[in-house]
Amino acid sequence: MSEFPTLQDLVWAARQKLPSAVWEFVTFGTESETTVRRNRHSLDSVAFINRVMRDVSEVDTTTSLLGVKLRIPVVFAPVGSIALLDPGGALTAAKVAEEFEIMHVVSGFADPGYKAVAEGIKDKSRIVYALHPRAEQPFLDDLVDGVKEAGYKAITFVSEGAYYSRRERDLMSGLATKSKRSRTYASYLQQMRDERAAGKTASKEGLLGTMITWEMLERVKSRSGLPLILKGVTNAQDARLAMEHGVDVIYVSNHGGRSLDHARGTIQSLPDVVDAVKGKADIIVDGGFVRGSDVLKAIAMGAKAVSMGRMQSWALAAAGSAGLTRMLEILEEEIIVSMGLLGVTKLSQLNRDYVTPTHPVTQPHPLSAFPVVMERIAKE
Numbered sequence: 452m453s454e455f456p457t458l459q460d461l462v463w464a465a466r467q468k469l470p471s472a473v474w475e476f477v478t479f480g481t482e483s484e485t486t487v488r489r490n491r492h493s494l495d496s497v498a499f500i501n502r503v504m505r506d507v508s509e510v511d512t513t514t515s516l517l518g519v520k521l522r523i524p525v526v527f528a529p530v531g532s533i534a535l536l537d538p539g540g541a542l543t544a545a546k547v548a549e550e551f552e553i554m555h556v557v558s559g560f561a562d563p564g565y566k567a568v569a570e571g572i573k574d575k576s577r578i579v580y581a582l583h584p585r586a587e588q589p590f591l592d593d594l595v596d597g598v599k600e601a602g603y604k605a606i607t608f609v610s611e612g613a614y615y616s617r618r619e620r621d622l623m624s625g626l627a628t629k630s631k632r633s634r635t636y637a638s639y640l641q642q643m644r645d646e647r648a649a650g651k652t653a654s655k656e657g658l659l660g661t662m663i664t665w666e667m668l669e670r671v672k673s674r675s676g677l678p679l680i681l682k683g684v685t686n687a688q689d690a691r692l693a694m695e696h697g698v699d700v701i702y703v704s705n706h707g708g709r710s711l712d713h714a715r716g717t718i719q720s721l722p723d724v725v726d727a728v729k730g731k732a733d734i735i736v737d738g739g740f741v742r743g744s745d746v747l748k749a750i751a752m753g754a755k756a757v758s759m760g761r762m763q764s765w766a767l768a769a770a771g772s773a774g775l776t777r778m779l780e781i782l783e784e785e786i787i788v789s790m791g792l793l794g795v796t797k798l799s800q801l802n803r804d805y806v807t808p809t810h811p812v813t814q815p816h817p818l819s820a821f822p823v824v825m826e827r828i829a830k831e
């Protein structure tokens with residue numbers, strides 16, 4: 452029996468190992484934390500409708516994304532501060548993704564940097580680069596060229612972080628003052644002005660982009676020639692525009708409640724996007740997904756794969772590479788068990804007939820999927 456029989460063991464280990472400010476930074480969200488809570492709450496507001504009397508002795512959990520076969524329909528979301536959780540940072544996650552045969556979307560903010568991550572793995576089809584665009588064209592072009600040369604399978608264009616949001620817990624714990632990225636927008640603008648005045652274009656600090664446009668996206672696509680994933684889509688209008696601008700994969704995300712507060716839960720946004728895309732592009736979704744059952748809800752509602760930020764972060768903090776692998780093993784087991792109990796043997800058999808809106812039985816909370824962890828925290 453593993454040291455971590457359940458996902459809850461991994462989350463609890465992360466909670467015990469991480470300094471409280473880092474635990475809060477990973478776990479919670481922006482301002483009143485409405486979006487982060489709603490992500491979970493809206494998942495908890497979906498019930499399954501299962502079928503019985505079917506042969507479910509052989510269950511196939513595989514799918515494919517951008518022509519790459521995934522062992523389970525899960526990808527690692529971009530986590531910029533991943534090196535806070537494991538010294539190997541994004542390379543640790545990329546190696547696990549390669550070994551387990553899923554994909555890792557490597558954050559442009561992550562250490563050890565995109566080149567070192569690509570050099571550290573053999574199967575480059577397992578890595579996608581998450582581009583946090585900025586306006587200065589030469590720098591963007593250089594970056595896109597570098598990512599292509601490094602062998603990345605695709606580029607994810609991150610659109611939902613035009614402004615760095617106010618993470619009050621990080622401001623209150625003091626973590627924000629230690630992070631260059633958490634400074635106010637005014638200081639960011641001032642820095643951009645200073646950088647421009649000094650003729651600089653390539654400093655990492657200036658990466659946040661308030662001028663992200665469709666033209667920029669088209670330029671990245673045509674320059675790189677790589678498949679493009681647009682992260683941050685939450686509605687039908689933007690999904691349709693994304694299709695018009697040649698986006699290959701739509702990535703439904705509200706940044707895990709770490710960007711705009713008071714947004715919809717992403718599982719609420721998913722049907723609008725699915726209906727607008729009409730099967731012409733694959734869809735990834737993230738925001739609150741931590742369990743196999745969560746993943747299957749998204750697949751039933753039209754997503755091809757689910758991305759995970761917090762669950763990946765907790766598992767990594769719990770036990771590094773072994774924790775992350777264990778998380779995927781447990782997710783795989785949960786997916787097999789739930790598929791069998793739903794009466795399906797292939798992910799493609801799931802559709803909206805298998806889900807229905809319901810009343811949640813939990814309080815809205817980022818940890819609502821983990822009742823034992825919630826109970827232990829309450830007793831502290």
Ligand SMILES: Cc1cc2nc3c(=O)[nH]c(=O)nc-3n(C[C@H](O)[C@H](O)[C@H](O)COP(=O)(O)O)c2cc1C
Pocket residue numbers: 476477478490528529530531532558559560561581609682704705706707708709737738739740758759760761762764
């Ligand atoms: C600690 C942490 C750091 C993150 N850093 C980035 C980042 O650098 N770029 C990005 O596009 N998204 C980033 N995200 C957002 C995730 O990619 C993803 O959209 C979100 O975590 C999904 O919600 P979930 O955490 O509930 O799974 C980060 C999330 C967390 C938890």
